[in-house]
């Protein structure tokens with residue numbers, strides 16, 4: 001008898017998402033999935049719907065049509081805080097700092113065990129990952145540099161012991177050396193087995209870092225495949241990303 005192996009349930013799956021801002025129809029039937037431990041790049045020019053896809057999945061905007069599942073459970077209409085508690089560490093575009101909290105307060109406030117009770121990431125581990133935050137421990141996050149704020153944002157997400165990290169433009173506007181440091185951390189996070197979804201303008205770094213890539217054009221997915229294969233598709237990269 002032929003053996004049959006069930007594919008693992010995706011960590012997050014979305015089918016046929018249609019999202020609007022008012023009357024403006026932004027997502028046109030987006031299908032999305034990410035497996036446990038997988039690293040996925042979401043690519044596309046500005047305004048193509050990458051952040052809206054993430055915001056729809058997390059519940060910051062409610063799609064008019066389509067279904068969203070987190071670990072197999074349908075979560076349509078659930079508020080973001082509930083979806084995030086299902087094991088998602090979210091580093092939003094713009095970092096979402098509370099400028100009047102110190103580094104310590106920002107990190108400690110986020111601390112909680114993972115959905116399976118895992119406590120791999122705690123304050124000591126985050127500070128060891130970002131030694132610079134130890135030096136800034138008692139500073140208000142509003143007084144930190146952009147790179148340091150980004151480290152707090154990533155550290156805060158790691159303190160929730162996530163199964164999936166979502167990083168939306170995590171290296172935007174950062175100096176090259178700091179950007180390199182952030183990439184090293186994202187790579188290290190990936191190597192611990194946490195699934196990662198990354199949106200970033202540094203497409204060449206993403207193609208090396210990720211297992212799979214999706215390209216979005218005008219609210220639709222026009223490519224979904226292995227990043228190693230996309231690297232050889234200069235035609236697609238040029239047409240849809242302008243590389």
Ligand SMILES: Nc1ncnc2c1ncn2[C@@H]1O[C@H](COP(=O)(O)OP(=O)(O)OP(=O)(O)O)[C@@H](O)[C@H]1O
Nearest residue numbers: 021022024026044045046047048049050051052053
């Ligand atoms: N809050 C909003 N209200 C109205 N329109 C919006 C809003 N947010 C985004 N849009 C529009 O929706 C479309 C998709 O934007 P989205 O931010 O998802 O794109 P993106 O691919 O993430 O690009 P970027 O890199 O510029 O953020 C764009 O046309 C944008 O102008």
